[in-house]
Amino acid sequence: AQSVTQLGSHVSVSEGALVLLRCNYSSSVPPYLFWYVQYPNQGLQLLLKYTTGATLVKGINGFEAEFKKSETSFHLTKPSAHMSDAAEYFCAVILKTSGSRLTFGEGTQLTVNP
């Protein structure tokens, strides 16, 4: 069963436009949730994470995400895209039944057009 689903393998926005990358999870118990960014030929950099507490999480580079339990979602947003935001973005979860094992979504390639 797919634990993490990212809707849209490719998203294209104009510079200055809103960025919205979608992530849904499937778990009866809310997991720990993460968003990572990957630039070409590099490892992953953590943008933000949700474990407990406030459901609106602010991360680096102006990104934020909101955990919505009723929708089993953790969508990533940024009010105004920069050219430097062009990269691959991965949503990931740690299911509380699987120790510290990360399960990744398929990724979303973000393109920012001038």
Added chain:
Amino acid sequence: GAVVSQHPSRVICKSGTSVKIECRSLDFQATTMFWYRQFPKQSLMLMATSNEGSKATYEQGVEKDKFLINHASLTLSTLTVTSAHPEDSSFYICSAEPTSYNEQFFGPGTRLTVL
């Protein structure tokens, strides 16, 4: 803080040879390290979880005799691809988890090309 390094960053080898990739946590101790494989335009696939001082736990479908993992210290894990073949060419990424901390820190990856 929480820096993870990998060495080498890129390696090209001939078919049939073995290649060792090192993963180090530079400023923290990692009880657990993870090894991932990533094909072009795809997500990360967990290969194995290694715990310091014990045998690695491999994911289903990953050949443990081909991908040897050693986690001899709290700051170093190694992945050895034995008798490499062209189909083993991939981007290998490690991550390390500080003790009692639900977050993994990723290395920069190693690009393996087998000719």
